[in-house]
Amino acid sequence: MASWLYSLGKLAARKRWWFISAWLAVMVAVGASVAAFGGTLSNSFTIPGTAAQQVLDRLKTDLPESSGGLGTIVFKAADGQAFTAKQKAAVEKIAGTLADHPAVKSATDPFELQSALDDAPERIADGGTELKQAKQRLADGRAAIDAAKAQLEPAKVQLQAAQAQAAQLEAAGQAAMAAQVRAQLQPQETQLEAAEKQLAKQERKLEDGQAKYDDGVADLASAKIRMQSSEGVRFVSDTGDVAFMQVSFEQSMMEVSKEDRAAVQHIAEDGLVPGLQAEFSKDIVEDISSLFGAAEAIGIAVAAAVLVIMLGTLVAAGLPLLMAVVGVGVGVGGTMALSGVVEMSSISPVLALMLGLAVGIDYSLFIVNRHRTQLLAGMPLQESIGRATGTSGNAVLFAGLTVIIALAALAVPGIPFLTVLGLAGAATVAVAVLVALTLTPALLGVIGSRILSRRAWAKAGGGAAAAGLPAGAPAGNGTKRSWGRAVTRHPWLALLAGVVVLGAMALPAAELRLGLPDGSSEPADSTAYRAYTQLGKSFGDGINGPLIVVADLPAGLDGTEQDRMLLKLSQELRAMDHVTAAIPVNTSEDGRTAVLQVVPDGGPAAESTEDLVHTLRTEAGALQAATGVEGVAVTGQPAMQIDVSDRLAEAMPVYLAIVIGLSLVLLLLVFRSILVPLLATAGFLLSLGASFGAVVAIYQWGWLGGVFEVHDPGPILSFLPMILIGVLFGLAMDYQMFLVSGMRESYAHGEDARAAVVSGFNHGARVVTAAAIIMVSVFAGFVFSHLTMVRPIGFALALGVLLDAFVVRMTLIPAAMHLFGKAAWWLPQWLERILPDVDVEGAKLVARAEAGADEEPELEPALR
Incomplete structure (x- = not known):
């Protein structure tokens, strides 16, 4: 593979304008596809076959008028006094106008x-x-x-x-x-x-x-x-200054277009009179059309600053950024183009954007850094481009494959939206790898010697070439002062300190509770948050997420008999813990299917609501025996979210086992060692647990809530753990590969096992440090994203990469490798014989090139 990539890199450098033109054509085609075929994203997460989804599907057939989406508009008198007659008339008019909109099934007049x-x-x-x-x-x-x-x-x-x-x-x-x-x-x-x-x-x-x-x-x-x-039910507050209107849509909220949501807002806002305010629930106002905000741009700016500091020129720093933009444009653009035919959650392109930016910068940086080192050692331009593509590019390919496989494995649990999410991320990472391996060498050919600054060229006169080092050899492996040398000087201290710190951070993870976001997680200055809190304050938290109970009635009942049976069911439901109200709201034309709205005493994400859903399901038989109704079942948005969270929690251990197994196999192939994969996987689990613990402490418990704008702590986003497992695994293996492969190469060249740890560390530490800082910066930019659902994901990934790169890969792994010494590279002979030699770093390519290299350097620096 290294030889093939070497040839590809040299071809891209020679035929650079062909490669550049091809990528431009791809970008244009993707842009046109987005414009022509792009559809609507959603923040609704469903899993076919769950109990709540089955009940909802049944309602669509038996009682379609009860199956549409539901949004809420909260009206408030600005002066805090009771609504005036003029304000009540305005609300009544708004209800009538909304009811006439084609996308709206009905709109209730709260005063009526x-x-x-x-x-x-x-x-x-x-x-x-x-x-x-x-x-x-x-x-x-x-x-x-x-x-x-x-x-x-x-x-x-x-x-x-x-x-x-x-x-x-x-x-x-x-x-x-x-x-x-x-x-x-x-x-x-x-x-x-x-x-x-x-x-x-x-x-x-x-x-x-x-x-x-x-x-x-x-x-x-x-x-x-x-x-x-109807006891306990109100549509206007006791104080008479707050009222809410329920807007029932013809389609589910996932299918209601952005234009129809906006029309509902405009109708309500246009109908307001002086002193009358309107706030809209999250279902109505959520706008996920913009994937990139100001906070994300700050993360990119930090990454750019790191690149300028490391590479010394704007041209060199701009190249990895440009590669990331191209990769994201094609990868995320392709994802958005498919949203017209594939049901896609908003988090899918956001995760693809997050990953595409991070790995796009890093992968190009690895190749550019190797190319610069080789140029300074006197290697000809095209040879250097080919060699960098065949060596660092080979490592990039293998590292990218680990991320791609980890993300694609999100399809294993069989959860549709998670499958789409994983495949969208995997496809974007694949594009980033292709861009790094083809467009980066092409642009390196265009840039030529300008990839290095005047000062770098001036210093090169007494550098690697003068010292007699082979072209492309990393200088400075014998550095007396380095973090790697400090860690190996006190390995037990470094090992114990790192494990204790990460273990302590992981403790809160034992309290992890999963859920999906509701209005309480929206920004405090948003209309969705104001609507949520105002409803909870005036009518109780449960009104923000009522449950739907569906029951089958016996045949042959007259109207009064139906009412009496439903009253009995309502009374039984009211007698349950955590129930505020239970109101019959609709009955099918044949009188066989009835729907009741059950208002919990807690919000949609409250633990008490989760307990109530499980109680309703376990007590369905008792309810049937007490009331005579049959087929009692529960659905509604909170029940569906709980089902999704439960299914994801069940799938997480299976997915983690797949990832760990994959980790061991891949690392065994790369490092040809039994102990190194075990150490790498143990380190991954430590950084993963610490990240989970920090997420729970901040987003579930509310620690440092003022810093991270967590005003209403609640359950952790239900699919965050699986995303974190997949992405962090892939990135951790990237750093493991770039650092430990250097140790293996030094050891294979005859260096003492413990000395090889330091020299290998020094060989890769600088570029891995820069890459980690860049990746942390990109992910951290999403911690304050305008999409609140993305914030905990950005935080978890930023902290996970930070801990894994600097605590695990650059502290614990060198310390453990030093302690084990030669035993770290032990591999049974029978296993040695059957394992293929993947040569990730392209060492054989370098050896062959150096053995046959007798040509003079053909690059004469233009700035010399």
Whole structure:
């Protein structure tokens, strides 16, 4: 591989404009693809097949009106007084305008709902009085009809007797007399018939009244049940100065476009009147279209300063930065282009951006640094470019592969959004490697001797070449004063101190609790945070994340029977710990599926809410036995977040085991040693545990919250641990490779094992230090990102790299290697025979080149 990369580097230097043009074409194509195919990102995280997701999928079929997304608008009177009539009318108008928007299913008028709740007792009392009066009227009407029937009965008997007499006369042959009698009876018959019709009409009217009365009784019973079920629910605060409107969308929040969210905000803001304020929940206002903010730019500026200090010229410092920008542009751009066809969370391109910047700078820096060293030793320009690509470039390739494999392994747990996240990061790192191996040598060919400053060229006269060192050999390995020499002088002290410090930092990790961000994690000056806190203050924290309970009702129930059964279920739910309210909100047309909204006493990320979700699931059978309903299940945003966190927590040990196993195999191949991989992996676990501990202390416990803008400590982002494991593993192996491979090379060239630790350390320490500082700077830039979900990730990665590079790789590993001495490089003979020689540092390439190198240096520095 080293020989192939050597040839690639020389080709890129010779055909530099072809390579540069190819990358420009790729960037243009990617940019066009983003414009043409880019879709919408989301901060919603779901896992198909979880309990909450299954219930939501069922609702989409059985009760689609209850399955759309839900956002909240909080209205407040600016003066702290109760809303005026004008302000209430404005809110009512806003609700009506929102309801007419195509993306909105409905928007509640809080004052209308609160009025209905407040007036319910009086209306029920009035309804009871009206029913009593109606009942009395029905009784009076029945009595009047019975009296009229009683009065008609003698007349009917008398008429029937006269008709019988007429019939007898006719039978006796006295037809004329019979006709005379019937003629005299005619008026009486007509009068009696009219009276009976009137009675029949009155009876029908009485029956209609009875039916209305029965309906009224049923409605009153249902109203009483609904009133009882709505206890503890308010839409306007007790003080009358805060109200909230629930906006139901046609689609899930993940599918609601940025334009529709913005339209909802504009409609609400345009409808405000003086003294009326509106704040919007995180679901409505989250804008993740911008991936790069001011804080991230500061991190890049620090990285640029480190490069200038290390490399001495703006041209040399700008090259790694340019390579990182190209890699990020292509990698992140490709990710964004796929967002139109792949469901993608906002964190995917952000992680790709974070990694692309960090490794893009570092990988190019490794090659540039080797190239500069070789030029100063007198190596010809194109030969130096090829050699740097074949040696440091080979290490870059192998280091990049470790990061790529670790990130791609995020697909192993089978969680879709995590798979996309891992593959997006892996693809961007792969692009960074390709840029380093092809575009960097091409631009080195363009830059030529300007990669070094005048002062560097001037000093080169008495440098490596004058000292008779071979071209490209690292100078200064015998430095008397170095951190590596200090560590190996007191190895036990360094080892114990490092382990104690990292172990102490890892202690809080035992309290790690996973979750997903809610409004409480938003910046304190954001409308989402103000809406969240105002809702919690006025209506209780649980209103920020209500749970949805779905139940199956028996067939054949009438409306009152359904209401009574749901009231019983509501009462049973209210009796549970951590439940503030349980309100029936909807029933399917066939009366078989019912939905209740359960308001917890804690916020969406509260531990009590998590306990409640698990209790609802374990007590589903008891609820069915007590109420007669079937299939009691829970969903809602908090339940879905809890399910995601639980699944990720279950997958984390498996993923960690995969990464550790991968670490041991890769390091065994690279270093051909049993002990070195074990030491490297143990160091990785120490830095990982310390990073976890620091994240828990700051973001979960709130330590140093003022420094890191953690105003509401809560659970740790549920997928942060797996991201940290994958990324930190890959980067730790980078530093392990660049430092320890130098030790192995010195040992292989016959140096004493303990002396090789120092010389190898000195060989790679300077560039690894710069690379680590750059990577920490880039990651630290995300600690104060405008995307709050990214902040703990940036902190964890920055601290993890800092600890792993300087405490583990540059302190613990040299100390342990010194203590073990020659035993550190022991490998069984049978294993030695079967392991392939990957030659990561390209030592064989250097040896072959030096053995056959008899050509004169062809580079005459232009500035000399």
